[in-house]
Amino acid sequence: MSRDDVLMPAEDSSRNDSTYIDAGDVCLETRGLSLGYHSRGGRRQSALDDISLCIERKRVTAFIGPSGCGKSSLLRTFNRMTDLDEQSRLTGEVRLEGEDIHARGVDVPMLRRRVGMVFQTPNPFPMSVYENVAFGLRLVGERDKRHLDDKVEACLRAAALWDEVKDRLFDSALGLSGGQQQRLVIARTLAVEPEVLLLDEPASALDPISTLKIEELIRSLRSRLTLVIVTHNMQQAARVSDATAFLHDGRLVEYAPTDQLFTNPRRRQTEDYITGRFG
Amino acid sequence: MRHAHTSRTPSKTSLLRPPEHLLARLSRYWRDGGPWGWLNAMAVSVSLLLMMGLISLLLVGSLGHFWPSRLVEIALLEPMTQTSETSDADSAAIGNGQHLLGELMREEVRHVQTASGTSRPRQWWLLQTSSEQSAAASWRWLPKDMLNALTFPEQALALELRDGRVLYGMAQALSDPTTGELVTTDVSGSGKPLAEDATPLFVRLDDIESQRRNLAALRSHGEQLSKQLTALTQQYAARHDSGTVTAEFEEEISAARQALITREQQLMSLRDALTAGQLQLAGRGGHDGQIALEEIKRAWQPNALGFGGRLSLTLNRFADFISDTPNDGGEGAWPAIFGTVLMVVLMSVIVMPFGVMAALYLHEVAHQGRLTQLTRIALRNLAGVPSIVYGVFGLGFFVYGVGAGIDRLFYADQLPTPTFGTGGILWSSLTLSLLTLPVVIVATEEGLARVPRRLREGALALGATRFETLWRVVVPAASPALITGLILAVARAAGEVAPLMLVGVVKLAPELPVDDSFPWLHLDRKFMHLGHQVYDLAFQSSDAFSNRPLVYATALVLVVVILCLNLSAIRLRHLLAQRYKGATE
Numbered sequence A: 001m002s003r004d005d006v007l008m009p010a011e012d013s014s015r016n017d018s019t020y021i022d023a024g025d026v027c028l029e030t031r032g033l034s035l036g037y038h039s040r041g042g043r044r045q046s047a048l049d050d051i052s053l054c055i056e057r058k059r060v061t062a063f064i065g066p067s068g069c070g071k072s073s074l075l076r077t078f079n080r081m082t083d084l085d086e087q088s089r090l091t092g093e094v095r096l097e098g099e100d101i102h103a104r105g106v107d108v109p110m111l112r113r114r115v116g117m118v119f120q121t122p123n124p125f126p127m128s129v130y131e132n133v134a135f136g137l138r139l140v141g142e143r144d145k146r147h148l149d150d151k152v153e154a155c156l157r158a159a160a161l162w163d164e165v166k167d168r169l170f171d172s173a174l175g176l177s178g179g180q181q182q183r184l185v186i187a188r189t190l191a192v193e194p195e196v197l198l199l200d201e202p203a204s205a206l207d208p209i210s211t212l213k214i215e216e217l218i219r220s221l222r223s224r225l226t227l228v229i230v231t232h233n234m235q236q237a238a239r240v241s242d243a244t245a246f247l248h249d250g251r252l253v254e255y256a257p258t259d260q261l262f263t264n265p266r267r268r269q270t271e272d273y274i275t276g277r278f279g
Numbered sequence B: 001m002r003h004a005h006t007s008r009t010p011s012k013t014s015l016l017r018p019p020e021h022l023l024a025r026l027s028r029y030w031r032d033g034g035p036w037g038w039l040n041a042m043a044v045s046v047s048l049l050l051m052m053g054l055i056s057l058l059l060v061g062s063l064g065h066f067w068p069s070r071l072v073e074i075a076l077l078e079p080m081t082q083t084s085e086t087s088d089a090d091s092a093a094i095g096n097g098q099h100l101l102g103e104l105m106r107e108e109v110r111h112v113q114t115a116s117g118t119s120r121p122r123q124w125w126l127l128q129t130s131s132e133q134s135a136a137a138s139w140r141w142l143p144k145d146m147l148n149a150l151t152f153p154e155q156a157l158a159l160e161l162r163d164g165r166v167l168y169g170m171a172q173a174l175s176d177p178t179t180g181e182l183v184t185t186d187v188s189g190s191g192k193p194l195a196e197d198a199t200p201l202f203v204r205l206d207d208i209e210s211q212r213r214n215l216a217a218l219r220s221h222g223e224q225l226s227k228q229l230t231a232l233t234q235q236y237a238a239r240h241d242s243g244t245v246t247a248e249f250e251e252e253i254s255a256a257r258q259a260l261i262t263r264e265q266q267l268m269s270l271r272d273a274l275t276a277g278q279l280q281l282a283g284r285g286g287h288d289g290q291i292a293l294e295e296i297k298r299a300w301q302p303n304a305l306g307f308g309g310r311l312s313l314t315l316n317r318f319a320d321f322i323s324d325t326p327n328d329g330g331e332g333a334w335p336a337i338f339g340t341v342l343m344v345v346l347m348s349v350i351v352m353p354f355g356v357m358a359a360l361y362l363h364e365v366a367h368q369g370r371l372t373q374l375t376r377i378a379l380r381n382l383a384g385v386p387s388i389v390y391g392v393f394g395l396g397f398f399v400y401g402v403g404a405g406i407d408r409l410f411y412a413d414q415l416p417t418p419t420f421g422t423g424g425i426l427w428s429s430l431t432l433s434l435l436t437l438p439v440v441i442v443a444t445e446e447g448l449a450r451v452p453r454r455l456r457e458g459a460l461a462l463g464a465t466r467f468e469t470l471w472r473v474v475v476p477a478a479s480p481a482l483i484t485g486l487i488l489a490v491a492r493a494a495g496e497v498a499p500l501m502l503v504g505v506v507k508l509a510p511e512l513p514v515d516d517s518f519p520w521l522h523l524d525r526k527f528m529h530l531g532h533q534v535y536d537l538a539f540q541s542s543d544a545f546s547n548r549p550l551v552y553a554t555a556l557v558l559v560v561v562i563l564c565l566n567l568s569a570i571r572l573r574h575l576l577a578q579r580y581k582g583a584t585e
Helices: A071-077 A108-114 A129-139 A145-158 A162-168 A178-190 A208-221 A234-240 A258-263 A268-274 B002-007 B022-031 B034-066 B089-096 B199-242 B247-276 B307-323 B334-365 B370-382 B387-410 B425-449 B453-461 B466-494 B498-503 B530-540 B544-579
Strands: A026-038 A044-056 A060-064 A089-096 A115-118 A196-200 A226-230 A243-248 A251-257 B071-076 B099-113 B119-129 B138-143 B147-151 B157-161 B166-175 B278-282 B289-292 B296-300
Touching: A026 A071, A026 A226, A044 A071, A044 A089, A044 A226, A044 A243, A044 A251, A060 A071, A060 A234, A071 A196, A071 A226, A108 A115, A115 A178, A115 B453, A129 A145, A129 A178, A129 B466, A145 A162, A145 A178, A162 A178, A178 A196, A178 A208, A208 A226, A208 A234, A226 A234, A234 A258, A243 A258, A243 A268, A251 A258, A251 A268, A258 A268, B022 B034, B034 B307, B034 B544, B099 B138, B099 B166, B166 B199, B199 B247, B199 B296, B296 B307, B307 B334, B307 B544, B334 B370, B334 B425, B334 B466, B334 B530, B334 B544, B370 B425, B387 B425, B387 B498, B425 B466, B425 B498, B453 B466, B466 B544, B498 B530, B530 B544
Parallel strands: A060 A226, A060 A243, A115 A196, A196 A226
Antiparallel strands: A026 A044, A026 A089, A243 A251, B071 B099, B071 B147, B099 B119, B119 B138, B157 B166, B157 B296, B166 B278, B278 B289
């Protein structure tokens, strides 16, 4: 395969398992990324330790690992949500299409429009369904009613929610069910046309049917944008993702195409985790 | 446990309690918290009872004043002479009247020192008779043993005058509308003497009421006419200079002048007719003589009224009390109600933006360090500073500092008469804003703290700046809490009197702070306040006893006004809470 051409991350394949991604297909890349916190006692705690990996464009990449392994923290460095923690210290680089997003002078709101994020708990705003989807558009000054209407409908259709909410677009979004709310949040994020969509355990608070719908949605969005999903559910990772990274204790243990990682893990630790012997 | 399961033997401890003796039961009752429940219930009941007691005291005390009680006519046994037993001036003054008409207020037994030095009890009645000079009622103590007869005459009249006096008496004669002579019988109707049937009086009073309305309409029309005439005269002067005065124009002017003159004459004659009507009243120990009908605001015959009549009269008089302006010694709460509400509204308009901004800074923007914490503690303590201290600060800073500065800069031509350099509604509102600022800040901060982190993150993740996140998501979601802050602020401010006395409240303000002259809202004016009115009537007046019902009535109005202000704020909060339901956790 042509993917085998370049070994990425390049420098030290000895420390990380290698994934073969063509240099032109790299969307997000981290180099020697570490994230530390000052805990209450003044002790430094490391959430991420020297992580280097590449995420392929228009593919679904999953991060798995036991809780506290740093997979959510890694995801939050991709759109600088880590900035919200005043205590956090970040070293290394995160590159979006080659640009270092943690560099000084980066327009963070612009970055977040390009890298959208969906959280664990559905968080629709206390407004109508319509206003939720239009929120991001209004932020960039869109006022044309017809354009807004079209965009809202398109995004709700893309999130497979249109048929369920078209009759109550102007009712409060908080009246929707949990699964609907989560799809609404995805629609809201799609409205600002991100290149990357980060999903932080998007289905962990939902029932199985809603989870299924979210997973279908993720697969359908694969053609439009790059998706990165954090999940503690290995079956889910296996079902929806193209590549999977296994993190443990802030380190990247193994990163490989999903079928390879789940059928033929190279590391003992990975094998133990996916077979349920720990974690 | 597992053992018990597998061997299928019942557990050894039974669920049923063994029989207990009384002491053990009592101790268990105590441990279960039974007494606590009762204690709590008692505390709630006591508070409720106190509240209800307060409200009913206010209701009874104030409505009693407006309730038309029966008038009693008392015939005295003999003309009283001044003796050692009736040493007070009031009872000595009774001497010239054989009959007295009034409301029986209460009964009291007093011990009187006789000449021989022994004390003997004597029963006294307190009678409220016609007011003499001022609005204050007259009180007379009568010894019961001096009474000969006691009747409740059907025809006894009570007259409420425009200057606030209340007169009791019997109608004797009414001036004839055409001749102006006093006649004692009903000429046009039944022919009965007026003393037996006062119907003509009520007819005349109704008539006068409608004429007064006519008069007001005529007066405004006359003003309009005179304005037209002025405009025409100016036009005439201009045309005269240019020499273009036509005959038609001169005719037009003279017609307008004629119309005005006719209108003025109409006004004069109507006013004369109004003032001409007189009533001859037999005062029975009170006011004897003629009263101009125009002076009478309302007349009624309390002994002839049924319950419904009394109730509607009471409510009418109370409504008058609420809507009247207290001039010429009359009673009325309207300017005070208006002042209170306007002051509270202004205060809210000032305090809400400031309080919300401050809370936003403290909670959202400032680094959460020791300094922020200190500020927060200081703010919470500020809520406990006595309100009079704020009043002193308001006087020193706003009135003498800022106000005097404004006067020097913008109203220098009017000095030394101060415009803003004296108490006014603006300074009062500002002072109360300072007073309520901590309450708003604390409530807002608590509301902000309850907006979940995931909402902020959601907005930030969509590319909103921190500012956009705050104003579009966080503040709307916290808005019910902001209104809670407003409710607390209003509740605190509306009842506050002490600081206001220093910065702008007066006993009698000549004008309302809002009127139809530019700029409509006069922030520099002094105003009246219900709370201050209560204080003034109860403690600053020379006749505290007869003012007591007014104190109750004013207090009742104050309570109702605060209740309405609060209810409207609560309604607003309810609407917002519906809208942002589930936004806070």
